[in-house]
Amino acid sequence: MSSDSLVADQTDHPGEKIAVVAAGAIPWRIKKDRLEVLLIHRPRYDDWSWPKGKLDPGETVPECAAREVEEEIGLRAPLGIPLPPIHYHVPAGLKVVHYWAVDVDGAALRPDGKEVDSVMWCAPEKAAALLSNPSDRTPLEHLVAAHARNELHTWPLLVIRHAKAKPRSSWSKAEGDRPLAATGTRQAQAVGRLLQAWKPPRIVTSPWLRCVATVAPYAKAADAKVKLNESLTEHLHGRSPHKTANVVEALFDKERAVALCTHRPALPTVFAQLGRHMNSRLRALLPANDPYLTPGEMIVCHVSHTKGKVVAVEQFRPFDD
Template identity: 40%
Template sequence: MATVLAAGTLPWRRRRGRLQVALVHRPRYDDWSWAKGKLDRGETFPVAGVRETLEETGLRVRLGHPLPTTTYTVASGSGRAVKEVRYWAAEVTGGDGGLVHEIDEVAWLEADEALERLTYAHDRAQMDALVAADASGTLTTWPLAILRHAKARSRSSWDDDDWLRPLDDQGRAQAADLVPLLAGYGIERLVSSPSTRASDTLAPYATATGGRLRLKPGLSEEGYAQDPSRAGHHLDRLLERGVPACLCSHGPVLPDLVNRLLARVDPRLAPGLVARSVIEDVASSGLAKGEVLVAHIVGTGEGARVVAAERHHPLDRG
C-alpha cells in the first residue's frame, strides 16, 4: 500500500493566561482538524508543516517540539493509501490570518473545546500531548540546532590547507535546503567553525535572514585538537543566552557537543525520555553531512534542560 507523507502543526497562543489552539474547518469535508498538508517534492517535514500552516491559516509560526505522528488510511488514485502526518507544537509569531486554499474558518479554542470539536479521533493524541507539555511547563521552549557541515570536496582532491576546503555541488544544495528548515524553528543566532566548508553551510541562511555569522576557531577540527574545551564553551554560551541558535561544526567535534546536550536531558520530564533516545542515537551514530539535531530547551544557563529532540537528514524529504 502506498504512503502519503504530510505535515502539520498545532498553532497555540495564550489569551488571559489560558492556552488556546487553532483548528481549521474544511467545507469540502465539513470537518474540523489541524492545519496540515502533503509534502511537496523535495520538501522536508518541518518545512511542509510551516508552509501548510501559513497557507491554510494565514499564520506564521515557529516550530516547537514534535507531537505524536498519526497514520490512517485514505483514498488514492490506486485505491487506498496510508497517510502519515507528522506534527509540531507551533507558537504563533505573526501573519494576517487570511484564509486560502480549502479552509473557510479558523477557530481559536481552549483545550476542552478543541477536543470536543475535533472530527477525527486520530487528531486527539496531538492535543493531549500539547496539554501535557503545558501542564509540565515544557510547552514554551527555544531551539538549539547542532549542525554538521554540508558535503565538501574530498580531502584527496584538495591541495590547499584543509580548513579552506569548499563545499561541492551537493553540499551547496544542502546549504540552500537548510534555509527554510532553520527558518521554521526561528533560528536567530548563528555560530560556526571558521573552516570554509562549515561557514559556507550557514552562509545562505545568514544571507536570507540578514543574520550575523559568528566564526569560532574552537569549533574547527584544528582548534578542537589544540583545546577541546573551547567547543563546549561555545555551546555553554548559547545555553546561557537562550536565543534560538544553530551551531555548525565537524564530525570529530560533534560527539563532545552532543554528549553535553545529553547531560541536559531531564529524566523527570516525560518528553525527556524521547529526547534522550534521539540524542543517544546521534551520540552513537553521529550526524551525516548536512544533517541537523534540533534540541528543544526550557530554561537557560545551568538550569537549561532538553525536553525534546529531533534530527533531520538532508535526504529525509518527500
C-alpha cells in the same frame, strides 16, 4: 524523528507501508493564563481540524508543516516541540500526518478563505469535542500534557554538520579553505530551506570555509547574524575540546533560537555537552557512533524557557544525493 520514514511504527498498523505523508501544526497561545488552541474549518470537507497538508516533491516534513501553516492561516512562526504523528487510512492507503506545536505569540492570522474559511480559538477540551477526526486528539493531548509540565514554551538549538566538502586527498592548500563539493553546495541549499522551519536569528559556526558555506544560504535569506568561533574548528577542538564544550554551554545563556555548525570530530563533544541539559531518555536519542551525523544533517533540541532543559530532540537529513 526521521524525515524519511516510510513504514508505520504504530501498533495499529504494524509494518504497513505509508502511502501519503502530510504535516501540520497545532497553533497555541496563552490568554488570561489559560491555554488555547486554534481550530480551522475547511469548507471543502466541512470539518474542524488543524492546519496541515501533503508534502511537495523534495520537501522535508518540517518544511511542509511550516509552509502549510503559512498558506492556510497566514502565520510565519517557528515550529515548536514535535507532537505524535497520527495514522489513518485514505483511498490511496495509509496516511501519516506529522505535527508540531506552534506558538502564535500574538501574531495576526489570515485564513486563506479557500481552504480555510474560519478559525476558532478555544480551550483544549472544547477543541477535542469539535475535532472531526478523532485521531487529531492524540497530538492535542500531548500538547496539553507538555504545557502542564512547563515544556511547551521552548526555543530551538540546532546542531549542523557541515555539508560535503571536497576530499582531503585532492586538496593541497590550507585545510580551513577546503570548499564544499558540488553535492555539498546542493546540501547547503537544502539546509537553508530546512532551517526556515525554526528561523534561528543567529548562527555560531566554525570559521572554516566548508562550515561557513553550509550556513550561508540560510544566513543570506533570513538575514541571520553569523558569529565565527575558532573553538568549533577541527584543529582547536583537537587541542582543547573543553573550549568547544564551552561554546555549546554559552548557547543556553541567551535563551533564544540559535544554530551551530561544526565538523564531525567535534560532534561527540557537542553532544556530550548537550546531554548535560537533558534526561537519559533524550540523551539516548543523540547520535553515539561515528560519523554521528551525515554531511548536512542536523539535530534539533527544544529547550524549555521555564526549565532551561532540553525537552525534545529531533534529527533530520535535508538532502540525499
